[in-house]
Amino acid sequence: MKLVFASNNKNKISEIQQMLPKEITLLSLEDIGCFVDIPETANTIEGNAILKANYITEKYGYNCFADDTGLEVDALNGEPGVYSARYAGEQKNSEDNMNKLLSELQDKNNRSANFKTVIALNINNTQHLFTGIAKGTIIEHKKGNQGFGYDPIFLPENYEKTFAEMNLDEKATLSHRGKATKELITFLNNNYTL
Numbered sequence: 001m002k003l004v005f006a007s008n009n010k011n012k013i014s015e016i017q018q019m020l021p022k023e024i025t026l027l028s029l030e031d032i033g034c035f036v037d038i039p040e041t042a043n044t045i046e047g048n049a050i051l052k053a054n055y056i057t058e059k060y061g062y063n064c065f066a067d068d069t070g071l072e073v074d075a076l077n078g079e080p081g082v083y084s085a086r087y088a089g090e091q092k093n094s095e096d097n098m099n100k101l102l103s104e105l106q107d108k109n110n111r112s113a114n115f116k117t118v119i120a121l122n123i124n125n126t127q128h129l130f131t132g133i134a135k136g137t138i139i140e141h142k143k144g145n146q147g148f149g150y151d152p153i154f155l156p157e158n159y160e161k162t163f164a165e166m167n168l169d170e171k172a173t174l175s176h177r178g179k180a181t182k183e184l185i186t187f188l189n190n191n192y193t194l
Contacts, residue, residue: 006029065184069176073138084150115150119184131183
């Protein structure tokens with residue numbers, strides 16, 4: 001089975017490819033000749049995942065899935081949320097985003113947060129949504145050099161290591177994207193012959 005993953009984020013692609021059964025061939029946007037930065041104009045994480053999946057289905061006709069992820073910080077009323085990638089500006093720089101978040105939390109005692117990923121799957125003219133949530137805490141200083149995004153400052157619940165200190169296998173078992181991807185794989189296994 002071929003599925004397009006509506007992303008050009010190499011980190012996300014390798015994370016998800018590693019989890020998928022070998023019967024699923026994952027195609028990136030580049031693989032199908034899509035070089036457009038698909039607009040993410042929805043005001044929810046679910047909405048952006050749906051926008052991206054629908055764009056590929058409508059313009060290219062492929063079975064596909066798209067994800068959107070946000071970091072929701074309790075003390076900041078759920079920010080940066082849907083704006084996580086561009087929290088510190090349109091340049092979408094992870095270092096800038098983390099620095100801004102750490103600065104916003106400087107005088108806050110509550111550092112609870114969660115990552116939320118929503119995957120929208122468009123297959124055979126139907127759409128299915130899968131959600132994964134990873135709860136944790138925002139630490140005060142960056143730790144680790146694996147992963148991407150906010151991983152160096154996110155300490156998952158009941159763990160001593162940040163996401164950026166874990167290898168892909170460790171992270172996949174408890175991350176938001178890992179949980180949503182597992183739901184996607186279970187759905188595909190139960191409903192399609194892989």
